[in-house]
Amino acid sequence: LIIFIVTAPIMTYPIAVDLPQRVLNPPPQLVEPPPPIELRVDASNQVFWNNSPVAVGELQQRMEQEVQRDPTNQPELRIDASPDSEYDVMAKVLAAAKNAQMKKIGFQQQQ
Template sequence: MAFSTGNSSGPMADINVTPLVDVMLVLLIIFMVTAPTLSYPIDINLPQPTLNPPPQDREPPPPVSLKIDASGTVSWDGAPVALNQLQNLMQQTVQRDPTNQPRLEIDVNGQAEYETLAKVLAYAKNAQMDKIGFVQNEQ
């Protein structure tokens, strides 16, 4: 800290930084206390390691094509299917081999209602289908 001598008659040009340091330390303590309370855990299901991994030599089954057109008609591998029968088809497909399920490829028309897609996804979840993908058509 500089002291003025008796020879200087002008004001002191040095800034007193002590209050600034005090404020910064108080803010640092406040942030350190509140930061842990701002974070919250997110529940996610991570894959767990297994001692006996599934065999990788099996060939995956061919994918199942599910198409929803603009009128809401659902077709399973090219054949029209009623929406209420779709979950039974999905369950039969999963029960054939639950460890080696086919991939469900969903192709949705841009004009289709979201409600139909939501029902299809709910049916797939209820049928325990694990491999679900969406087909993107270039237009």
């Protein structure tokens, strides 16, 4: 034990650590995200885009327009579906979002 106590401090090895360096150019300003898109599917399978009725066939075109405005800063798509809505309608909504390359998709819980 005494030998270990005496030799342990001698057996040290340097460790290379890359520390962050000062940046001369500040990072780019963060862009505020656009307001979210509220998409609601009611019990009668009617779809509402920000409280305005819209046909399921028009969804992909509208989503593509939103993505093309700024592909790097897309709005969040918030889907609020009634528990009584049909699965087929939700499948079409999600397919339209995928085909339009929407990246931020969330589901709201019914209260």
